[in-house]
Amino acid sequence: MLVLDELRSRYPEQELCFSLRAEAGEITALIGPSGAGKSTLLAMVAGFARVDSGRLCLDGRDLLPLPPAQRPMTTLFQDNNLFWHMTVYQNIAIGLSPSLRLTAAQREDVEQVARQVGIAALLQRKPASLSGGQQQRVGLARCLVRQTPVLLLDEPFSALDPALRFELLDLLRTQTDRLGLTVLLVTHHPDEAARVADRIAFVYDGHILEQGDKGLLSAPRTPALQAYLGR
Template sequence: MLQLDDLTLSQDGFMLALSAKVEAGARVAVLGPSGSGKSTLLSLIAGFARPDRGRILWDDQDITDAPVAARPVSILFQDGNLFPHLSVFDNVALGLRPDLRLSREERDRVGQSLTDVGLAGFGERRPATLSGGQQARVGLARMLLRDRPLALLDEPFAALDPGLRAEMLALVKALSELRGLTILMACHDLRDAERLCDRLWLLDDGQKILDVPIAGLRNAPPDGMSAWL
């Protein structure tokens, strides 16, 4: 379980302040307008930023001060962070070893991760030769290869057209269910949240103003949701 205990960060006139819990295996969409604190929240959990106050706990272990590499977290950004001079295989392998000195077993794991996202046989290609959807799959393969129980998705498919975005979200949902991942996904589209997640947090100006199940949300929307329906 992920627990955010009185988490607070003040930065450039903006303040994020919230407490929350995410059960293991849950998939939570963090919805809100630009500047509401979605990416800031993910950065705190990932360790890219430090809170002014509060704690981040995973399975009752305090990871607030843990180094980024030591956290039970993988993160997928919108641009996928692919290196154009490296092959698809090596881009994925970076999730295991930054020096790319892989054992035979590790090379097999990279190949399997590419197969899991539908990119078997693409290992020798360069990112520039891939479509946007295929590049997104490379980033996903690298995230999955890290084999961390908590996956943070920072609007990773926002640049894709609606059909490809729906396809990628369906793939993430299937793989997360297979692996038992806990997911937090920052997004600005309720339809994306509905495709992947079972719970929704609505952020506004750094505050969590709603925490509700997604099932049936459109049929009985709570106060504050009308602008998103």
């Protein structure tokens, strides 16, 4: 279980404080208005933003002393950060070794994850020749090949057409179930949360104002969430 216990960061214009529990095998969708603190929450968990106080633990292990590279998690952004001069194979493989010197077992891991996300036929192509949906599959494959227990996803599919968004969300759901991942998914689309999330957390003004199962979307309790959902 990933636990955020009053994870706090203080800025001159805002103080953020988050408490959340996310189980293995579950997707927790973080929804809320722009500027509420959703992306900052992910950055605090990943180690990219400072934390002034509180606890961050995974299965009882304190993660706060660890630098980002040593935390057992992988982050995927809307901009998938692909290397345009590399092939799809190399873009996935770099998640395992920056030098691209892979063992035979690692090469098989790259090919296996490519098959799982439906890009096995694209391994020798460059990202510029791929569609937006294919590029995001490559980014997701690079996350999965690292085999970290936690995935942090910051609106990774928001620039795609609805049909492609739902296709990749279903793929994420399948991989979460198969691998027992703990996923935090930032989204501006409540329909995405309704489709794949096990838990919903509504982030508002630097805090998690409401959280619960998907029933939260049909029965919001606070005026802020009601307004966000257009109720």
